[in-house]
Amino acid sequence: MPASDRLPRSVRIGYGSGSVATGAFGTVPGLMLLPYLTDSLGIAALLAGFIVFLPKAWDVILNPIAGRISDRTEDPRGPRRPWLLKAGLALAATFALLFAAPEMATWLEALWVLVVFLACASAYAFFQVPYVAMPAELTSSYDERTRLMTWRVALLAFTIMLAGATAPAIRDAVGGRDGYRVMGLAMAAIILVGVLSAYVGTRRAPVHAPLPGAGSLRDQLRIVATAHDFRWLLTCFVIQALATGCILAGVDYLASDVLGKDGATTILFVCFVGPALVLTPAWAAVGTRIGKKRGYTYASLILAAGALLIVSAQSVPAAAVYLAVGLVGVGYAGCQVFPMAMLPDAAAVDARRTGSNRAGVYTGVWTAAETLGLALGPGVFALVLAIGGYRSSTDGDVAQPDSALTAITLGISVLPAVLILLSLVWLRRYTLDAAEVDETVSA
Template sequence: MSATDAQPHELPRQLPRGVRIGYGSGSVATGAFGTVPGLMLLPYLTDSLGIAAVLAGFIVFVPKAWDVILNPIAGRISDRTTDPRGPRRPWLLRAGIALSVAFALLFAAPGMATWLEAAWVLVLFLGCATAYAFFQVPYVAMPAEMTSSYDERTRLMTWRVAILAFTIMLAGASAPAIRDAVGGRDGYRVMGLAMAVIILVGTVGAYVGTRRAPVTAAQPGAGGLRDQLRVVAEARDFRWLLTTFVIQALATGSMLAGVDYLAKDVLGKDGASTILFVCFVGPALVLTPAWSAVGTRIGKKRGYLISSVVLTAGALLAATAQSAPAAVVFLAVGLVGVGYAGCQVFPMAMLPDAAAVDARRTGSNRVGVYTGVWTAGETLGLALGPGVYALVLAIGGYRSSTDDVHVLQPDSALTAITLGFSVLPAVLMVLSLWWLRRYSLDSAQVDERVTA
């Protein structure tokens, strides 16, 4: 049976390990793109191109805001795609290659007037965001069409998040190291090219690795995109889950944007950016399977709640960065990493549950629209994170500079760097739990509704 011939009731409850790994390899592309701009783009604009923090935050935010509009459209298009390879897989290859090329150019602005360099970054980041939408949305839609099992989706997400965590560590640790080893703007150019290669590897891996995946044919619901968005918005459990995830994406986006500033200006240690990333992702690599086991034992919602609390505790501990030894800060970031692993595994496994329940209930496959809205929300949160962090820097009086000028930051800026990295994300994490507590789908409900 071909991928496009499979019907919903014929989906397997367990997938071969090769398919799990193949699907998970797409996180090499999403992890690299999701990590490096959030980590490096704001410092590149403020400390290399000399662009003011507020304008730099705007440049980082606008392409992501564009994605919020584009992602549901990309989902709708992938829902209606007809291809012998399946409705989603062709988009992985097309968009992934485009993303790789655009990313290689993003940090390669030639020497021009400052406003032209700002325009270069804005246009290329818009290109990256557009390509990423057409990769990420079909990619996230695939699990709901690959298996009908509540627990198998958790196992599938375990592979995805484990590979995602490894990629975050690889990209997040190596990107600053490459930049610093080469130095200056050439360092950013070489770093951008290296990350583009990583994105391309993930793209090809996901495309080839899912060639045997039992993906159903898309069956888009009737009505236009607006009608389907209205139906998705009325799915209560999806709405609570999405709101939780968006607020948490805002929190992690703020922390990610602050890593380089915290390492350089507060800790003042060579290689601290790389150490922070290893501390963040190392625990996630080890404990991602443990979070999966926790979810199987006590349920995804409870596991999500516990992991959120762990992340919050680590963020609050990081608030001591200006006075505590660096080892305490590294420990705090390690605790954040433990929680972050669960905060990725559980919502990613809960999303296809909500989408699959809707598909079985209505007879219409709106998975692409669901994941388009989901990715739009995640993108919005991750975009607002650096934007809010840049605003905190501006309020604290952060002084922008260029590569050949060293600027001493005032105490108010150091405080802003620390609070934006710690207290702000912690408050957002606690706020997100107000919506998580309303989510109601569990194993019994999902399996009952899916098999009904």
Template sequence: MSELRRRERVGYGMGSVATGAFGTVPGLMLLPYLTDTLGIAAAAAAVIVFLPKAWDVVLNPIAGRISDRSTDPRGPRRPFLLRAGLLLAVTFALIFAAPAMGSRVAEAAWVLVFFLACATAYAFFQVPYVAMPAELTASYDERTRLMTWRVAILALTIMICGASAPAIRDAIGGRDGYRVMGVVVAVIIVIGVIGSYRGTRTAPTDAVVAAGGSFREQLRIVAAARDFRLLLTTFVLQALATGIMLAGVDYLARHVLGRSGASTILFVCFVGPALLLTPVWARIGERVGKKQGYIASSVVLAAGALLVVLAREVPAVVVFASVTLIGVGYAGCQMFPLAMLPDAAAVDAARSGSNRAGVYTGVWTAGETLGLALGPGLFALVLAAGSYQSSTGEAVVQPDSALTAIVVGFSVLPAVLTLASLLVLRRYSLTAADVAAAAAVAPTTPTPETP
């Protein structure tokens, strides 16, 4: 049961269409929507983009616990993909559909309520989805191949959504541009939801007894897992760095580069390399190990980010090249930790005889959500410190301090966070031999799937 068929790898990877769309577009578009269309002050906008994600930090481990105990004949995780995924699409469209109420407070409340609803649906989609690889295969290398497909599809989704969302907004303009953009992205989410639900219907799963004990006891056990804790801390710091850069793309393009279509170009530079280089990073990981591959890709990402600090002094093509270097590192920084997570969950299952994959991934996605949520919020605070001027759509000349804040927020801050994460990652010690030993003793009775 270690080898999966290609259609099952692709089917699983299709779930990244939904996660990529939700993970990218709010981080890229929500802050500009609040500050430059609804006219909400940057500090208040920081709170709005943060609160729903903070709610997910609490909710994700609970969603994992619930999915761990699912006994649905279609598979323990798959029903969550369909139900929560469709709700995710509907609530996503509503975030950007705020009517003109004549009150900034009321319009801000609209965004906050539907962003909360969307974040809730996302928790019950993402946590079961991330938990699945630990149960689909016991192979250390097969999980890397599975993540290769997932990250490649994720990168394609990020590129399509990240490039098209600002293009749709700019082509239509104003609030209507955001409304149409929200509907288009919601349709993309539905495609990913249905694709992942149907694509995994024939995939096998390992039957592992759900863990007993209280939820608090399980959280304590997961928190005590040293390698998981180190991997999670590394990933959260890098998610924070990614969230900051996503939030800064539109500001960097419009206010620093000042070029039409620069947002789209920057996004293609950021995620385009992942379409070509994810398999290369996978081969590097197979040769030198996942940890060393993760370190190498992190260093590349940090180097690219540091180069962007020159954005105000160099031609735009140099900035695009620097962001491309970020993208080269980003491909590996997405694939390696996602391939290492199911290793940690599987080793725990083998040692305990109990399935805590949902709790592991619930804590993992809570950490990722926290990082991605703090990113835009932190970037908004950097804008506020630089005296960034919000507006309701009219052109505003930003002070020099705001332009400096945009550049430093996009470059130096993410680079420092990424390099700091490596101080944690170097202590990670789980190896391929550990995973192989766990696979040898884990219960592997297959549970048939119902199409």
């Protein structure tokens, strides 16, 4: 790789630290919000699923708009960095309020969560979309984007483990609704650290952005829709986001209702994310050796196999379930590295061919679809709980029928495994490789 294509390590780390914010926000609501609604506020599972889903559905509309706005932003700091700071600070502030609903009528508590979560989702859109758009403008190298994603995914995995393990531990240590309030403040502080680190850490990052694409947002979306490789990759990724959303939503239920062990949620999260901390560089090396598409396929198959093994959770020792979740974590690491490295390839190829910067529109569509998948995951899992007859409560201390335990097990194992395997149908159609990307960049 030419020296001019390499990014300083400080820039890689600075950019990757933004995943501290995205990882905390992406993990904690998916893990804790549904149990908060059903087992603390006493809201029925179907209504709780709707509350979790609606703000994310709003992001599907907002994300492409946020991308287009950031494409057209003119600032000495670059088109993306100002949004990292402004939207990131708003995200931390609103997240601190999310789990802090005052005690009042149940419908007002539900409304509080819905409105505050909508505010969180809006702030997140204007942070996440510019953040994801940056790699296409930081380097023109196919392999350097993979190296950049290695730092991002490693820090993402660390944050998922930190937030996923400590959030339930803080809640349980304090207890009751106060436990959720303290947990929300702690996670907001983590988000703030990620926001400031990303903003400061990328201050010396090179930016090579073509002029913003001409035409309206609708025109830009129509052009992006004709990018076949992007469309196949996006479809694969959003289906996998749906599967991941189901897994995240089911972890706390699996730990408390199926395994019934104190601290099991934390252990499950360590098993899920721990392999990613170790294996993310290995997956990057695999991608360099055999290509991103093949690496993505192998990672997906490992993730699906691990999920299928969880189906035996009701009849095997807890240790066996932890091992299965660890295998899921091995696959999950690769399923984050490769698509995140393939997205800027598609955006950069388009920019080099046309001379127009649509990176924000590409990432706006991408994050909108990812958000939709992650939002549908808890909603679908809540539907599975309702079909299984799950019993909501205000203290979480209620015996669940066998049908509910079966629903929890299937919702976190067979359902996501089937979705992962289904996603590979679209991944097979993706054709961009190193030769085509480098040829386009050279041209």
